[in-house]
Amino acid sequence: MTIAIITGGSRGLGRNAALHLAKDGVDVVFTYRSNLTEAQSLVAEIEALGRKAVGLPLDVGAVGTFAAFADKVKETLTAWGYERFDYLVNNAGIGIHAAFSETTEAQFDELMNIHFKGPFFLTQVLLPLMNDGGRILNVSTGLSRFSVPGYAAYASMKGAMEVLTRYQAKELGARGIAVNILAPGAIETDFGGGRTRDNADMNAFVAKNTALGRAGLPDDIGGAVAAILSPRSGWINAQRIEASGGMFL
Numbered sequence: 458m459t460i461a462i463i464t465g466g467s468r469g470l471g472r473n474a475a476l477h478l479a480k481d482g483v484d485v486v487f488t489y490r491s492n493l494t495e496a497q498s499l500v501a502e503i504e505a506l507g508r509k510a511v512g513l514p515l516d517v518g519a520v521g522t523f524a525a526f527a528d529k530v531k532e533t534l535t536a537w538g539y540e541r542f543d544y545l546v547n548n549a550g551i552g553i554h555a556a557f558s559e560t561t562e563a564q565f566d567e568l569m570n571i572h573f574k575g576p577f578f579l580t581q582v583l584l585p586l587m588n589d590g591g592r593i594l595n596v597s598t599g600l601s602r603f604s605v606p607g608y609a610a611y612a613s614m615k616g617a618m619e620v621l622t623r624y625q626a627k628e629l630g631a632r633g634i635a636v637n638i639l640a641p642g643a644i645e646t647d648f649g650g651g652r653t654r655d656n657a658d659m660n661a662f663v664a665k666n667t668a669l670g671r672a673g674l675p676d677d678i679g680g681a682v683a684a685i686l687s688p689r690s691g692w693i694n695a696q697r698i699e700a701s702g703g704m705f706l
Contacts, residue, residue, distance in 0.1 A: 460542040461686070462530065462583065463487045464517055464576075465549025467495040469646040470596075473679030474546060475499060479508040481683050486533055486542065488515035488526075488549060509537060517549040518570035523582040530586060541588040544686045547576040547595045547618075552648050557609040565610050572614035577621060590633040592686050595622050597640040597697065603705040615640075619697050626695035635694040637685055642701025644673040668703025677702070 461478050465471040466487025475485045476499075485503055489496040489512050496512030503510035511533050515526050534540060550572055553564050576595060587593075597619050600612040619638055626636040643663040645654035652659050653672050663672040681700040684690060 458537070458539060459483045459544070460534070460537070460539065461485050461544035461546060462542055463546040463548055464515065464579070465490075466546075467492060467499055467512060469648055470641065470644065470675055470678045470682075471546070471548040472499055473675035474548065474682040475510070475679075476502060476506070477676075477679040477683040478544075478686065479503045479506045479510070481687065482508070483544070483683075483686075484509040484537065486511050486513065486530060488513050488517070490514070490516060490549075515549075517575035517579065518567065520570075520574060520578045523579050526579075527582050527586065530583065534586065541586050541591075542583075543588050543591045545580060545583060545587065545591070545593045546682060546686075547580065547593070549575070550596065550648075553611060554607045554652075555610070556607055560610045568610050568614050572611070573617045573621075576618060580625070584629075587634065592691075593625060593629075593634060593636040594682060594685055595619075595636070595638040597638045599640050599642040599699060599701045599704050601640060601697075602699065622697070623695050630694075635691065637693060637696045637698060639678070639681060639685060640697055640699040640701070641678050642667065642673050642699070642704040644675060644678060646675055663704070666705055667701065668706055671702065673700070673702055 461483050463471050463475050466475045467489035475487050500510045500512055513529050595618050597615040600608045601615045622636050622638040643653040660672050664670055678700055
């Protein structure tokens with residue numbers, strides 16, 4: 458049995474990735490922030506595919522709760538007859554759109570806690586439960602390569618995650634753990650208030666500046682997550698992999 462942990466798995470890209478992994482025969486432990494109904498719905502979908510699934514509540518920005526969360530993960534693994542899991546996807550996140558000159562300290566701290574500090578220490582806490590030879594996939598953004606006004610703080614946290622990814626790959630290589638980071642382009646989800654999905658002008662702008670001529674869809678990212686975590690991609694390590702359809706080339 459192969460087991461994945463996905464943060465922020467009850468909606469958006471995390472949900473889609475969970476379903477793609479389940480279709481590939483992977484059992485899934487995912488986190489959700491507060492919407493139990495969404496979590497239960499995803500569990501039902503995954504179980505309908507013949508795989509096991511559990512949704513656990515977690516605020517990725519609250520480092521003090523991570524030890525208790527790890528205990529819940531351990532309980533889940535034990536109930537399934539296992540001691541360790543194989544894949545970790547640090548996906549949970551929020552979008553805050555604010556000009557550099559107007560970004561508040563509170564906004565900065567919230568983005569840092571959720572997008573950098575949280576994944577840093579959550580991965581650290583979960584490492585003893587991960588199998589040697591496992592795989593970690595962090596999530597970045599196309600905005601760490603190209604610049605769009607309004608995302609200075611958000612993109613900076615993702616840039617920090619890209620540096621961390623290389624250090625994790627270097628330091629965890631002795632255990633055979635590969636670490637990569639996936640950078641989606643603009644995707645049609647409710648992320649950031651659904652700007653790409655619901656704003657026709659924004660969607661057209663993205664499509665015009667993307668080589669493949671459209672905005673991304675959740676399946677574009679969920680499929681990429683499953684592919685990167687697959688044993689067939691085992692020699693890919695310490696890489697930033699952009700899945701943007703070719704934005705701003």
